[in-house]
Amino acid sequence: MAKNVSEFVWERLHEWGLKRVFGYPGDGVGGLDVALERAKDFMKYVQVRHEEMAAFMASAHAKFTGEVGLCYATSGPGAIHLLNGLYDAKMDHVPVVALVGQQARSSIGAHYQQEVDLQSLFKDVAADFVAMAIVPTQVRQLIDRAVRIASTRRTVTCVILPNDLQEMTYEDPPMAHGSTHTGVGYAGPALLPEEQYLRKAADVLNAGKKVAMLVGAGALGATDEVLAVAGKLQAGIAKALLGKAAVPDDLPFVTGSIGLLGTKPSWDLMKECDTFFMVGSSFPYSEFLPKPGDARGVQIDIDGTRLSLRYPMEVNLVGDCATTLRALLPMLKQKEQDGWRKGIEKNVASWWKTLEERAMQSADPINPQRIFWELSPRLPDNCIMTGDSGSVANWYARDIKMRRGMKGSLSGSLASLGAATPYALSAKMAFPERTVIGFIGDGAMQMNGLNVMITVSKYWKEWSSPRFIIMVLNNQDLNQVTWEERIQIGSGKTESTQSIPDFAYHTYAELLGLKGIMVKDPERIGAAWDEALAADRPVVLNIYADPNVPPLPPHITLKDAKNFMTMIPSEPELGSVLKNTAKEVAASLLPGGRD
Secondary structure (H helix, E strand, O other), X not given: OOOEHHHHHHHXXXXXXXXXXXXXXXXHHHHHHHHHHXXXXXXXXXXXXXXXXXXXXXXXXXXXXXXXXXXXXXXXHHXXXXXXXXXXXXXXXXXXXXXXEEOOHHHOOOOOOOOOOHHHHOOOOOOOOEEEOOOHHHHHHHHHHHHHHHHHHOOEEEXXXXXXXXXXXXXXXXXXXXXXXXXXXXXXXXXXXXHHHHHHHHHHHHHOOOEEEEEXXXXXXXXXXHHHHHHHHOOEEEEOHHHOOOOOOOOXXXXXXXXXXXXXXXXXXXXHOOEEEEEOOOOOOHHHOOOOOOOEEXXXXXXXXXXXXXXXXXXXXXXXXXXXXXXXXXXXXXXXXXXXXXXHHHHHHHHHHHHHHHHXXXXXXXXXXXXXXXXXXXXXXXXXEEEOOOHHXXXXXXXXXXXXXXXEEOXXXXXXXXXXXXXXXXXXXXXXXXXXXXXXXXXXXXXXXXXXXXXXXXXXXXXXXXXXXXXXXXXXXXXXXXXXXXXXXXXXXXXXXXXXXXXXXXXXXXXXOOEEEEEOOHHHHHHHHHHHHOOOOOEEEEEEOOOOOOOOOOOOOXXXXXXXXXXXXXXXXXXXXXXXXXXXHHHHHXXXXXX
């Protein structure tokens, strides 16, 4: 029996090695829906509650597995809903293919119901490849091109399939002029710079006396190589947030995250180095990097367009990070351990003590840092963590000690609110045997986290391990923006925009057949984490936290201090803000000064 176009689409994607699709049905993809049911033995379908979550899950799937993520949506509103999650993938440079439906070909241009100019709509997010199928013989090359381009260029691609075409009989393209015959098969990242450029890089790195490394998401598969190079160069290693899992935090020369969410050792590392080695990162905030001219620079990136983008590098290497570092390593001279490395390790050890002092300061009712600090030593081996945008990202970045074998990610360049729960679910679908923990603020939980928990309730009994925890930081405040108002604008909290309602997240979990835990006592935090980690079903951990504990930056500028003072007359929660800030600053300056 001849197959139709929709059946061919799922079979062809499976030939490419794609095994899971995130989506939501509709009449614009009716043919795909029916064919997907028939394809369930080889294409696993995750039915989301909203198409934006499908795109976020596809993005997370690509980040956590290294595979191409796949999502689909119906025409019109369904396709529009995909965009935010697709931009997350595009801006963090991970491969995702989106399939979207369209109205029947004969109605296009007639202002038909749900008719949207999808090629124009997707031309930015899927700039490298977006095309609409017109005839069945075209579908093979569109699917092949979409997967190959997404994989090769690490970006988003889109194929538009009109609903009448989906149910037509599939035909291979004819052997005729005007036809093209494509095939499957990945090339794989094996880029290696020419030897002359490697030697130039080695000359710069060998000449340096104080080498600082910054690693990002591009180095996630190059842990051994990064550590070997750092050992030869006696370098300190700072991490961009998407590269938090690239090297473990329990090494004494790893300074942790960089930037507004970063650490003081990372700030000092960048400001005091004479040689800057950037590996697999496009970290955006140049003010946290060395001052141009103060350090010689070398950079590795698989995408040449991102070289010398944040810092004027002396040597630029286009290549896969692991492959390039392996080739570079024999050219590097072993540096002696000296005051530079010892100073880094001393700063790192002192910083961890500072973080503990800050975390254990009292607050009303709970210091948010303590939630993360108490979890960190309890983290199971090989667990996967996801973070949301907002103040939770500060504490995830600083207080979680990432060990080798763990994974972690969030919405990086887009910094979209509400990504933690779809990311967590996607991670659990890909690695059902591993513990997955998502950190999310109450604003993001109300935005779409509650939605995703319904999807969790639909699928969790299929998992080989039920360990799945969403920790909600409940402070009834859109906290990150509140602190940005205070420090970046010099204004007090605007309650009409920042305050949000309380909600019984733990009770909601129970309504879904999951486990809910509520914590208001700081002495209960450790026990609550233990209970959640031992649960026989997914958990929503609702922890009430003080919104006025400041996420202190690693370096306080004169402008920051001035804005803080300017904010005082208009701050409605001034007493709490001043009290908590004083405690946190004192804990930084006077270790052991815990109240």
